Amino acid sequence: MPHILIVEDEQIIRLALKRLLVKHGYQVSEAGSVAQAQQFEASQFDLIITDLRLPGEPGTEILKTAGAVPVLIMTSYASLRSAVDIMKMGAVDYIAKPFEHDEMLQAIERIVNQKSLSAQAQPAEDVENDTGIIGKSPGMLALFNKIRKVAPTDSNVLIQGESGTGKELVAQALHKLSKRNQGPMICVNCAAIPETLIESELFGHEKGAFTGAVSARTGLVEAANGGTLFLDEIGELPLEAQARLLRVLQESEIRRVGSVQSQKVDVRLIAATHRDLKTLAQEGQFREDLYYRLNVIALKLPALREREGDIYEIAKVLLARRCKRMGIEPMQFTDSAKHALLNYPWPGNVRELENAIERAVILCDDAKITADLMGIEDSLEINQATESNAQQDASLQEYFTQYVLQHQDSMNETELAKNLGVSRKCLWERRQRFGITRPKKS
Structure with a gap:
C-alpha cells in the first residue's frame, strides 16, 4: 500500500x-x-x-x-x-x-x-517492454518499433489518438529512450490553462507586462531547456500562442511576454491531440505552418477496441496494481468478466478500463471480479441501452450546443461552465464530444 x-x-x-x-x-x-x-x-x-x-x-x-x-x-x-x-x-x-x-x-x-513500475509490472513481464507500455497486438508492436527509432533523434513528434489511449505514456517513452533523458520533461495540457494565461505560462513574462505581473517569471518552454516539452491537446492552443511556438521551432528561441529581447532554448517538442489538425488548419483554426513543423514524425495510437489481443493483458496488470495498492490479496476475473472485457467497445479507452477495474476491486466481496462489478455489459446490451437513451442524449446535446453557440462570444469559459452547472473541464470535454470548437482569435 x-x-x-x-x-x-x-x-x-x-x-x-x-x-x-x-x-x-x-x-x-x-x-x-x-x-x-x-x-x-x-x-x-x-x-x-x-x-x-x-x-x-x-x-x-x-x-x-x-x-x-x-x-x-x-x-x-x-x-x-x-x-x-x-x-x-x-x-x-x-x-x-x-x-x-x-x-x-x-x-x-x-x-x-x-x-515503482518495475515492481508493479511483474504480472506482465512478457507484455511490458523498454517503453513501459503494455501491448503485443500488431498495431502496438509497430508503434514500439517507431518509438525506438524516433526517440534518439531530436525530431518533433505528433502523437495522435483518442482520449484515454495513453498519449502521455508514449511521450514519456520517447523522453526516457532519448539522449535527453537526464534533462527535464515538462508536460502541459493546453486545454487546462485559461486562454488569458497560456502565453505567459508557456513563454514567461517580464515585470509589468500585464496587470498582476509584479515580477518576471520563467515560462514552461524555458523550464524544459535541455529536455523535452510535451504539449497535450495542442489543438486547443490559441492562435497567438501558436505563432510564438512556431518561433521556438524555427529559431530555437523564445521571447517573454512584454520583452523585446529573445533568448535561445534547446527543447525537443512532442505534441499530442485527439483532433484532426490538418482539418483544423484548412478551417483556419490552426496554423498550417505550425502543423507541418509538428508533423515531422506522426505516431498514431490505436484505440483500445482496436487492440483486441491487449485488452485482457492490460486488464490483468491494472487489476494486480490496484490490489497491491490497496494492500489486499490478488484477485482474478471470472470467465464471464473476461468475455465482457473483450466484447465491450471501451469508448473511454484505457482510462475507462482502469476506472472500471478500480470500481470492481472496491465493491468486490471475494477474490472474483465479475462483469457487473465493473459496470460493463456485452456490446449487444450496450447497443440496446444506447438506443433507448438516444432521444434523451440528443436533447441534452441540442440544448448544450445551442446554449454554447449562443453565448460563447459574450462569455468566457468560466462563465459558460457556471451557467451550465458544470466544471471548466466538463465544459471542455463536452465541446470535444459534441464537436463544438471555440472560434480562435485571429
Missing part, C-alpha cells in the same frame, strides 16, 4: 485530502508545516504532497530533504507562474488549487506508478 505524506496547514483541506486518499487505498500521514514534516523519515514515503505556502518555511524546503521521494506541489492559481521555478528545484509535478478529486488522483497514480 503506497504511503503518502500530506503537508498542508489548512486543516479542512488536509483532512479532506486524507479522506480521499485513504478511500482510494493509500496509507496517509500528515503534517501542518515543513518543520512537522521533517520529523518524519522521508524514505518511508512513496510520495510527498505539500502546499507551496506554509507557515514558517515554504513547501519547497521539503525538496532539500526528500531525497529520491517524489514531491508534488499544490499551488493556487494566483501563484501558478512560480510552478516553473518549483519544477527547476526538483518537484516532480504541481497541481493548481482548487483541484478536482479526479485530477489529484490521476496525478498521484501517475507519479506512484512511475516510481
Whole structure:
C-alpha cells in the first residue's frame, strides 16, 4: 500500500485530502508545516504532497530533504507562474488549487506508478517492454518499433489518438529512450490553462507586462531547456500562442511576454491531440505552418477496441496494481468478466478500463471480479441501452450546443461552465464530444 505524506496547514483541506486518499487505498500521514514534516523519515514515503505556502518555511524546503521521494506541489492559481521555478528545484509535478478529486488522483497514480513500475509490472513481464507500455497486438508492436527509432533523434513528434489511449505514456517513452533523458520533461495540457494565461505560462513574462505581473517569471518552454516539452491537446492552443511556438521551432528561441529581447532554448517538442489538425488548419483554426513543423514524425495510437489481443493483458496488470495498492490479496476475473472485457467497445479507452477495474476491486466481496462489478455489459446490451437513451442524449446535446453557440462570444469559459452547472473541464470535454470548437482569435 503506497504511503503518502500530506503537508498542508489548512486543516479542512488536509483532512479532506486524507479522506480521499485513504478511500482510494493509500496509507496517509500528515503534517501542518515543513518543520512537522521533517520529523518524519522521508524514505518511508512513496510520495510527498505539500502546499507551496506554509507557515514558517515554504513547501519547497521539503525538496532539500526528500531525497529520491517524489514531491508534488499544490499551488493556487494566483501563484501558478512560480510552478516553473518549483519544477527547476526538483518537484516532480504541481497541481493548481482548487483541484478536482479526479485530477489529484490521476496525478498521484501517475507519479506512484512511475516510481515503482518495475515492481508493479511483474504480472506482465512478457507484455511490458523498454517503453513501459503494455501491448503485443500488431498495431502496438509497430508503434514500439517507431518509438525506438524516433526517440534518439531530436525530431518533433505528433502523437495522435483518442482520449484515454495513453498519449502521455508514449511521450514519456520517447523522453526516457532519448539522449535527453537526464534533462527535464515538462508536460502541459493546453486545454487546462485559461486562454488569458497560456502565453505567459508557456513563454514567461517580464515585470509589468500585464496587470498582476509584479515580477518576471520563467515560462514552461524555458523550464524544459535541455529536455523535452510535451504539449497535450495542442489543438486547443490559441492562435497567438501558436505563432510564438512556431518561433521556438524555427529559431530555437523564445521571447517573454512584454520583452523585446529573445533568448535561445534547446527543447525537443512532442505534441499530442485527439483532433484532426490538418482539418483544423484548412478551417483556419490552426496554423498550417505550425502543423507541418509538428508533423515531422506522426505516431498514431490505436484505440483500445482496436487492440483486441491487449485488452485482457492490460486488464490483468491494472487489476494486480490496484490490489497491491490497496494492500489486499490478488484477485482474478471470472470467465464471464473476461468475455465482457473483450466484447465491450471501451469508448473511454484505457482510462475507462482502469476506472472500471478500480470500481470492481472496491465493491468486490471475494477474490472474483465479475462483469457487473465493473459496470460493463456485452456490446449487444450496450447497443440496446444506447438506443433507448438516444432521444434523451440528443436533447441534452441540442440544448448544450445551442446554449454554447449562443453565448460563447459574450462569455468566457468560466462563465459558460457556471451557467451550465458544470466544471471548466466538463465544459471542455463536452465541446470535444459534441464537436463544438471555440472560434480562435485571429
